[in-house]
Amino acid sequence: MNSPPMTTRRNTSGLGGLYRRLDAKHLVVFLNTLILVVAEWRFGGLGGYDRLLMALGACIATEVGLSLLILGRLPRSYVSPYISGVSLSLLLKPAHGILWPFALGGFLSVASKYVLRDKHSHLWNPTNFSISLLLLTATPVLTKLTHEWGNSLDANIVIWSVGALVVHRAGLLHITMSYVAAFALFAALRSVVMPDARFLTELAPLTGPMYQLFIFFMITDPPTVVRGRTGQIRIAVLIALVEAAIRVGLDLEISWLAPLGPGPALFALALVGPAAKWIDNRRITAPNS
Amino acid sequence: MPTPPPIPSGNWRGHVARALFGAGIIASWFLSHRPTRHATDTVLVFREQAVDLGAAFTHEPCKVDPRLAPIHPQIVGTGASIAACDFDGDGWLDLYTTTMRDGAPNALFRNTGAGKFEDVAADLGLADLNVEGEGVSHGSVWCDVDRDGDQDVFIYGWGRSRLMLQGSDGRFEDHTAVAGLDHWMNCATAAWLDYDRDGWLDLFLGGYYHESTNLWALEHTRVLHEDGEFAHNGGRNFLFRNVQGQRFEDVSDAIGIGGDRWTYGVGAADFDRDGWVDLYVANDYGVEELLLNQGGERFVSVTDLGLDAKSKSGMCVSFGDVTGKGQLCVFVTNITEQGWLFQGNNLRMSLLPERRRLVNLSLGGHGAQDCGWAWGADFGDLDNDGDQDLIVVNGFHSADPDRSYWYSMDKIGGATGTLLANADDWPAFDGRSLSGYQRTHVLLNARDGRQMTDAAEAVGIDDRYDGRAAITADLFNDGTLDVVVANQAGPLLIYRNERRPAADWLGLHLVGRESNPDAVGAHVLVEYGEWRQIHVVTAGIGFCSQTDPRVHVGLGDTTLHRVEITWPSGQVQVLAGEALVPGRYHRIDEPIR
Numbered sequence: 001m002n003s004p005p006m007t008t009r010r011n012t013s014g015l016g017g018l019y020r021r022l023d024a025k026h027l028v029v030f031l032n033t034l035i036l037v038v039a040e041w042r043f044g045g046l047g048g049y050d051r052l053l054m055a056l057g058a059c060i061a062t063e064v065g066l067s068l069l070i071l072g073r074l075p076r077s078y079v080s081p082y083i084s085g086v087s088l089s090l091l092l093k094p095a096h097g098i099l100w101p102f103a104l105g106g107f108l109s110v111a112s113k114y115v116l117r118d119k120h121s122h123l124w125n126p127t128n129f130s131i132s133l134l135l136l137t138a139t140p141v142l143t144k145l146t147h148e149w150g151n152s153l154d155a156n157i158v159i160w161s162v163g164a165l166v167v168h169r170a171g172l173l174h175i176t177m178s179y180v181a182a183f184a185l186f187a188a189l190r191s192v193v194m195p196d197a198r199f200l201t202e203l204a205p206l207t208g209p210m211y212q213l214f215i216f217f218m219i220t221d222p223p224t225v226v227r228g229r230t231g232q233i234r235i236a237v238l239i240a241l242v243e244a245a246i247r248v249g250l251d252l253e254i255s256w257l258a259p260l261g262p263g264p265a266l267f268a269l270a271l272v273g274p275a276a277k278w279i280d281n282r283r284i285t286a287p288n289s
Numbered sequence: 290m291p292t293p294p295p296i297p298s299g300n301w302r303g304h305v306a307r308a309l310f311g312a313g314i315i316a317s318w319f320l321s322h323r324p325t326r327h328a329t330d331t332v333l334v335f336r337e338q339a340v341d342l343g344a345a346f347t348h349e350p351c352k353v354d355p356r357l358a359p360i361h362p363q364i365v366g367t368g369a370s371i372a373a374c375d376f377d378g379d380g381w382l383d384l385y386t387t388t389m390r391d392g393a394p395n396a397l398f399r400n401t402g403a404g405k406f407e408d409v410a411a412d413l414g415l416a417d418l419n420v421e422g423e424g425v426s427h428g429s430v431w432c433d434v435d436r437d438g439d440q441d442v443f444i445y446g447w448g449r450s451r452l453m454l455q456g457s458d459g460r461f462e463d464h465t466a467v468a469g470l471d472h473w474m475n476c477a478t479a480a481w482l483d484y485d486r487d488g489w490l491d492l493f494l495g496g497y498y499h500e501s502t503n504l505w506a507l508e509h510t511r512v513l514h515e516d517g518e519f520a521h522n523g524g525r526n527f528l529f530r531n532v533q534g535q536r537f538e539d540v541s542d543a544i545g546i547g548g549d550r551w552t553y554g555v556g557a558a559d560f561d562r563d564g565w566v567d568l569y570v571a572n573d574y575g576v577e578e579l580l581l582n583q584g585g586e587r588f589v590s591v592t593d594l595g596l597d598a599k600s601k602s603g604m605c606v607s608f609g610d611v612t613g614k615g616q617l618c619v620f621v622t623n624i625t626e627q628g629w630l631f632q633g634n635n636l637r638m639s640l641l642p643e644r645r646r647l648v649n650l651s652l653g654g655h656g657a658q659d660c661g662w663a664w665g666a667d668f669g670d671l672d673n674d675g676d677q678d679l680i681v682v683n684g685f686h687s688a689d690p691d692r693s694y695w696y697s698m699d700k701i702g703g704a705t706g707t708l709l710a711n712a713d714d715w716p717a718f719d720g721r722s723l724s725g726y727q728r729t730h731v732l733l734n735a736r737d738g739r740q741m742t743d744a745a746e747a748v749g750i751d752d753r754y755d756g757r758a759a760i761t762a763d764l765f766n767d768g769t770l771d772v773v774v775a776n777q778a779g780p781l782l783i784y785r786n787e788r789r790p791a792a793d794w795l796g797l798h799l800v801g802r803e804s805n806p807d808a809v810g811a812h813v814l815v816e817y818g819e820w821r822q823i824h825v826v827t828a829g830i831g832f833c834s835q836t837d838p839r840v841h842v843g844l845g846d847t848t849l850h851r852v853e854i855t856w857p858s859g860q861v862q863v864l865a866g867e868a869l870v871p872g873r874y875h876r877i878d879e880p881i882r
Contacts, residue, residue: 043518044599069302095625095659096599096633097652100320108313115310133314138321139628146630146703147517153705196359200714201700208703250696261696262628 024170025079031162032086032217038158039090043149045209046089047096054099055092056085058106066114080126083217084109087127091213092134094142101142105130116274119281123274125221132270135263144263149209156212163216172220178233179215180206182240190244194251202247205265214265224273226280235276243268326656328733328744333672335749335772335784344398344406346781349390351425354507359717362686363513364504365389367477367553367664368446369757369775370428370833373764376440377459382764382837384773385415385442386781387426393419395426395444396781400764414461415442415453422505424448428758428833432481432490433806435534443492445476447504450494452537469536474500475524480829482557482566483805483857484544485585489531490805490828493568495552496524510713514551515706518601520574522710523551528588545588550575554832556606558617558825559812562642564859566810571603571621577635579647594647601632605832608825609668609677611650611738612638615814615821618650618738622663622681622832626724629695633658634666634681636738656732656741657681662724665832669761669770670843671748671786673794675820676734679741682756682774686718687725694721726753729774754779762837768794768872770841775833795849796874797840799826804857804879812855813840817866818847844871 036052039045046052059081067075075081085106094101109126116123134142149155167173187202205211219225219239225232246264249257260267339345348369350361357364368389373382381400388395394416398406410416419425427446434441439455452468453461465471470492477497481490498504499522502512514520528546529537541547546568554571561567565582572578576597580588601623609618617639623632636651636658651657660666661683671678686694697716701709708714729750732741745751754776761770769786776782795815799808813824824840849866856862856879869875 044597047599066306069306093631095631097655097658101317104313104317104320108310108317111306111310111313115307134317135628137314137317141321141627141631143629143631146699150519151516151704151706151709152519156705196717196719198714198716200708201716204701204704204708204714205699207705207708210703253692258693258696259628262699 024166027169028166028217029079029082031166032083034162035159035213036086036090039149039155043155045145045149047093047148050099051092051102052086052089054102055088055106056082058103059085059088059110062107062110066111070114080113081106081110084126087213087217088130091127091131091145091210092142093145093148094138098141101134101138105134108133118278121223121277121281123224123277124270125218125224125273128218128266128269128273132263132266135266136259139259144266145210145213146208151208155209156207159209159212159216163212167216167220170220170222172222172225172232174229175220175225175232175236176215178236179219179240182237183243186240186244190248190251194248197251211265214269219269219273224277226276231280235272238276239265239268239272242272326742327746328742329747331672331733331744331747332788333744333748334787336787337749337752337782338785339781339783342404342406342783343408344384344396344781344783346386346388346396346398348386348388348776348778348781349393350778351389351391351419351421353504356507356510357504357512357712359719360712360715362688362718362723363715364712366685367757367777367833368425368427369777369779370426371758371760371773371775371781372429372431372442372835373760373762373773373837374431374440374442374835375838376431376442376455378439381766382762385410385429385431386775387428387444387446389419389425389427389446391419391421391425392417395419404765413459414463415444418444418451422448424450427477428479430479430481430829430835432809432828434490434531436489436806437534438806443470443479443481445479445494447475447498449473450476467536469538470529472500472527473503474527475502475504477524477553478555478829478833480555480557480827481807481809482568482828483810484528484566484582484588485530486565486857486859488801488803488805488858489534490807490809491531492529492537493546493555493557493829494527494529495555495570496526497551497553497573498524499549500524511710513710513712513715514574515710517574517702517709520551521549523549523572523574525549526552526570544586545580553604554606554621556608556619556827556830557810558608558827559810559855560617560639560641566857569606569619571606573602573604575603577603577621593645596647601635604664605666607666607668607831608827609679610823611636611668611677611679611734611741613676613737613820613822615816615823616640617823617825619647620657620666620668620679622660622666624662624724625659626662626695629699634660634663638738650738655739656730656743660730661727664757665759665834667759667761667831667834667836669841670794671731671761671770671772672733672788673769673791673843673845675818675843675845675847676736676738677822678734679732680750680759680761680772681730681732682759683724683729684727684753684755685724686722687753687755688718688722689720690722690726692721694718694723697721698723725755728753729756729759750784752782754782758832758834760831760834760836763796763839763841766874768796768841770837791872793844793846793871795842795844795869795871797852798874798876799840799854800876800878801856801858802879802881803860807838808857808879810857814853814855815840815842816850816852817842817844820847839874
């Protein structure tokens with residue numbers, strides 16, 4: 001879902017030292033893979049290795065193809081397409097026996113990095129872009145992960161643990177925590193404001209597997225977050241706010257919001273993230289900024 | 290990862306990348322919006338005639354504990370059932386259907402043979418069986434329990450179920466306590482089977498809500514499933530051994546039947562052809578299970594067939610043979626709702642005896658995969674063209690057609706189990722529909738089962754009630770299969786097959802002697818033309834249903850070669866095609882050894 005930042009190596013010893021010496025991008029690859037393996041082994045969460053192969057193959061092939069086409073050389077890293085491929089295979093849930101969403105989703109994820117750009121950065125988190133798009137265009141044949149990993153705490157504990165490690169190592173834990181706190185706050189507000197709403201019901205989505213992947217691996221995508229800790233916290237809260245607004249609209253049964261129902265958080269990020277990045281790009285490059 | 294540099298403006302390579310990207314977006318729309326194929330060139334015509342035939346009946350849900358009222362449609366989402374049986378032995382199939390409301394009567398529609406039905410349930414003691422707080426009906430399974438030559442019935446449900454034995458005067462008496470079956474459980478399915486081949490039919494019961502749950506007087510509200518895929522807080526299953534028709538002995542623990550899943554469907558057939566009847570179980574919020582019978586001593590769950598690789602919302606188990614190869618197929622319905630959930634139904638062909646495999650035929654664009662929120666299903670050659678077709682009923686809760694509960698349910702659907710299991714944490718339905726107003730699917734077979742095409746509207750089965758139980762049965766003994774549907778909070782529907790009767794079918798009525806009298810568990814292999822078709826005699830199949838106990842085979846324009854019957858006793862009987870005249874029912878008695 002994300003591409004971790006390059007980090008400075010320090011000479012240290014012990015487990016803590018090993019943890020710090022690990023490049024965050026390698027850590028995220030390892031942990032992303034670990035989640036994949038556990039999800040499939042424990043819950044059959046993939047729904048078939050053919051899905052993983054299709055998504056991974058499409059992502060890597062697109063990365064190679066577009067790198068050759070645009071840059072005239074092979075990619076220098078395959079971390080990003082690997083993570084996108086794994087994430088798509090976990091998050092997309094199409095009708096049984098249909099594989100093309102993984103191929104097309106993989107292509108759109110990676111291609112979005114090359115095509116949907118502003119200055120020197122891409123605007124959308126690649127996986128978020130393709131899943132949001134497919135949830136809108138391919139409604140008849142697919143949806144996103146909900147309960148396919150079961151509803152036990154086991155899965156969440158694994159993801160919380162490894163997710164916290166990854167975002168902490170990447171120095172982005174404050175984004176995750178800000179979003180979670182804001183989601184809980186807005187859930188409380190919605191339970192007060194909306195008729196017949198209960199706090200635990202409104203908080204419930206946050207406890208599902210999809211949200212764990214979202215808060216640890218998608219909203220913390222280094223290339224697409226804004227610069228600066230304060231700005232990142234503000235944007236995380238803004239994403240939660242927009243999501244809360246979408247949820248209020250869905251609770252009020254506003255018909256034109258219905259297509260956003262399967263993934264309010266995904267759509268909130270798809271709306272807020274690129275706009276924030278675009279503004280951030282101008283702040284940075286503006287004279288005297 | 291270093292982000293790629295920007296595409297230079299005016300660069301042809303950039304134009305190519307953007308064009309491909311745009312094409313991908315457009316492709317995602319067209320690939321997912323391909324029109325579904327519907328059959329239109331069929332000779333089949335059905336006409337709904339329940340009221341005209343004298344079988345007017347409407348299912349009514351029961352009330353439950355007031356704390357469950359906000360999600361009443363979720364709690365009382367089932368209970369409409371249908372069973373076909375010839376209870377009076379006059380050669381005409383009768384129908385028994387259940388309701389749930391306190392004091393509302395179940396109906397036993399006696400088939401007069403003159404194109405009419407009359408409700409005789411009250412006269413025979415089978416009407417007044419729904420008492421909230423004690424027990425309400427969910428379905429019935431019929432057979433000759435005590436081998437006295439008439440049909441008896443077990444009416445299962447939430448709370449206490451009832452074993453009603455038919456006396457010599459045709460009336461039914463409650464033998465539940467005497468038989469040792471007076472248990473409190475929330476039973477959603479049942480089937481008769483002779484697991485130990487002693488000639489007495491034993492009883493499998495599938496539990497849904499946990500047996501400690503009294504839906505009318507809750508101790509707490511944590512009564513729902515703790516998990517959408519791997520729930521283990523459902524009701525336990527039971528197997529009761531029939532001891533000479535006098536009493537039933539709970540052999541569940543001793544024989545390996547139990548579990549804590551939310552069982553909705555069961556079917557009994559000899560999958561591995563070792564002569565001992567096995568059990569195929571469909572669980573809501575859980576995996577399908579194949580329990581192989583080890584010589585009548587123990588049932589062992591098969592773990593190497595991939596059934597536990599994908600968990601769904603198994604609703605019903607139905608048996609048929611859509612391939613024309615003589616291979617038993619098992620159909621399990623699940624939930625599909627565009628944009629929200631794509632579980633897909635499973636149509637598996639058993640290759641267990643030969644290659645220890647089950648092959649899923651309903652993949653990709655197979656017509657049997659997506660039938661909405663599917664419930665009951667039954668196979669049958671509706672057009673007598675020589676292959677088996679499939680009817681599937683669907684729809685969960687039809688209320689306000691413009692308001693959907695799916696978003697609200699999705700809030701809690703992915704949540705951690707503690708929240709999911711607590712009814713208090715579920716959003717109220719508030720008059721909204723949940724996969725409501727769905728149309729029944731009538732899937733016509735293109736000979737080998739690899740593609741089945743929906744022809745429901747073309748053939749006239751176009752109601753949009755919330756279907757639960759569905760059977761195919763020849764109600765008028767004219768060689769064409771009619772369709773009977775029991776709808777949740779809706780009317781009983783009888784679709785009469787108005788295809789012109791012709792001598793292109795064969796009917797077999799099996800009577801066991803050494804085996805149980807109903808021949809439940811018999812496998813019948815019919816060879817005709819280039820085709821082979823396997824049938825299993827069942828007493829409890831589908832979703833809350835019991836289908837026509839007779840074997841009906843459409844022959845098309847082919848010639849019947851032979852019929853091979855494997856009786857439950859293990860005896861194999863072969864009948865030459867010349868001995869069986871097409872276009873009529875034949876009574877086949879089990880030979881005495």
